[in-house]
Amino acid sequence: MKCIVCKNGECHPGHTSKMFDKQGNITIFKNVPALICDNCGAKFFDDDISKMLLQKVREIRKNGSELEVINLQAA
Ligand SMILES: [Zn+2]
Known part of the structure; x- marks a missing residue:
């Protein structure tokens, strides 16, 4: 798949980190x-x-945790 951002690169499957910051509740x-x-x-x-x-x-926010790190590969 061609990259839609730079229109030059090729996109390859991989793994990355993603952080959500919702009103001070951080989930990584x-x-x-x-x-x-x-x-x-x-x-x-x-x-x-x-x-x-x-x-x-959303589930984590209900627990009221301020910082949660979830490793999807370990799950
Ligand atoms: Zn690109």
Whole structure:
């Protein structure tokens, strides 16, 4: 897949970290599957992954945790 950000690079499957900061409640996901551009480094998540991350962020916020680190590869 061609990168839609720089329009030059090629996107390759890989893993990255993604942080959500919602009103001071920080959630960090590690080893998130993503397509990463080899030129500009832009990261693209597919819809299922994005939905899953947002769902988890919502669950964690209910617990009132201020900082949560979730390693998706360990799960
Ligand atoms: Zn790019």
